Amino acid sequence: MxxxxxxxxxxxxxxxxxxxxxxxxxxxxxxxxxxxxxxxxxxxxxxxxxxxxxxxxxxxxxxxxxxxxxxxxxxxxxxxxxxxxxxxxxxxxxxxxxxxxxxxxxxxxxxxxxxxxxxxVPLHVLLGGARRTRLPAYASLLQYYGDTALVARNVERALAAGFEQVKLHEKTPEAVAAARAVMGPDTPLMVDANCAWTADEAGEVVTRMAAFDLHWIEEPLWPPEDIEALRALRVRTGVPTAAGENASSVHELSLAARARAIDYLQPSAIKSGGVTTLLRLSRECAGSAVHCAPQSAFFGPGLLATLHVLAAQEDEVHVERLFCDLGFTPYGDTVPCIDGAFQLTDRPGLGADPEPALLDSGFVRRI
Ligand SMILES: [Mg+2]
Structure with a gap:
């Protein structure tokens, strides 16, 4: 055929x-x-x-x-x-x-x-085979702009939903403190600053956040391409770094992986070259000090593709799952996130197609 x-x-x-x-x-x-x-x-x-x-x-x-x-x-x-x-x-x-x-x-x-x-076959078979089919996720909270009450309330909700790790999109040590107070000392906590600070500004604020034990600080610097400054910040603060979603190609990500500036490399399946890019970087990071931990703040086929790459990856990292309620949750019945984890199906390909109900909803436009 x-x-x-x-x-x-x-x-x-x-x-x-x-x-x-x-x-x-x-x-x-x-x-x-x-x-x-x-x-x-x-x-x-x-x-x-x-x-x-x-x-x-x-x-x-x-x-x-x-x-x-x-x-x-x-x-x-x-x-x-x-x-x-x-x-x-x-x-x-x-x-x-x-x-x-x-x-x-x-x-x-x-x-x-x-x-x-x-x-x-399920996609992971073509990527080397699944080392796991249950994939734990971390709750990636959206921005609450330093509102410590909202941060605390939503961290509480994320833990109640079964997530083992939490990431904030906040820029103040006070917000990090509020999250840590709810989480206790043992739950990994990450902060994504979305390129908030210049190299001069970052040292002090990241050091203050470090008092609350960060699993990583993500994209602390503007501009995100300044890998040298990121390496210096990592040395100065001792906080592991995460970056990569704004890199322009697999080549830039590959160079970044080798620059000793990033602990958690974050290629995006839907931005930086699809499964091919994720697979290449996952393999390049294997056995190195760099964890391949893709960005996945999306809910369609790109998220499923990310799950398959991480299922086949030796190094287990948690999957990013935006913590919010959706007008329609794609794959809500086929590949749901339950108790803070995804479970892959045995179905061929990505494991599920977008639901007819989604495609017929007002949320999808054909032009
Ligand atoms: Mg991010």
Whole structure:
């Protein structure tokens, strides 16, 4: 049966969410939905594969798919090992990051979903086989802007939901103290600063946070590309660092992994090259001091792809799970997060397709 790509579509997913506080800011605007592109590839043999692309600006992503990616990839063999590299090379003049790379990331995930469906196996089998099928997650709280009461209340909720680790998106030692007071001394606590500080500013605030025993400090510095400053901060404070979600390509991430500046490398499946990127970095980090701990603040096929890579990875790290309520929880019945952990299915490919109820909801737009 032909494995030629018949069609490629990018559906715009905008998932409403609630995190128990007013909408947090994202890229200068209040954020009320979590947005990504659902990538659907259909083959001539009727098989359908699903991927996910980062969708900070979905109309830009759709334009890249419609105008560039779909015309180049349609008619190609989905099982051709050279396919993704050839697309990347053809499009390289459009930039090595941003919506082009995000589109290729979603395409890569859908291609891996198809490869595993064609082989009739769960994706992790193609990645070396699962070392575990239960994947513990950490609760990744959204921003409460230093409101210590809201931080404490939501940390309490996360622990009650069964999560073994908690990450804050906060920037004050007081917020970290509030979380630690609720958690007790033994539960790992991480802080994601979203590039809050210059190198000059970071030393003092991270040192104050360190008093509350941080498992890692994530993206403390602006700009995130300043790996030298990150290494210096790590030495000065002794706090393990995490970074990588804003790196532009697998090559930048690979260099960062070797720079002795990052303890937890965080490639994003939907931003930085899909399963191929995660797999390469997972293997490069194996046996080294660097843990491959992908960023996964999303809920579609990119999250499932991340689960499969981490299932096959020797080094067990917790999966990032945004701690919020969704208008619709993708894979809520098929691959749910229960008691702070995901359980992979035995079904071929990613293990589940997006639900018809999601695709027919008002949260998905076909354009
Ligand atoms: Mg982050």
């Amino acid at each position: 032909s494995t030629t790509i018949r069609s490629i579509d990018c559906l715009q997913l905008r998932l409403p969410f609630h995190h128990g506080a007013p909408a947090p800011l994202f890229a200068g605007r209040p954020r009320t939905t979590l947005d990504s592109g659902l990538v659907r590839i259909e083959l001539d043999n009727g098989l359908v594969g699903w991927g996910e692309s980062y969708g900070a600006e979905l109309d830009a992503l759709s334009a890249i798919f419609r105008g560039r990616v779909a015309p180049l990839a349609t008619g190609r063999d989905a099982t051709d090992p050279a396919l993704m590299a050839s697309l990347e090379r053809t499009l390289h003049n459009m930039g090595r990051s941003g919506p082009v790379l995000h589109a290729l990331s979603g395409l890569d995930i859908a291609i891996w979903d198809l490869k595993a469906k064609i082989a009739g």
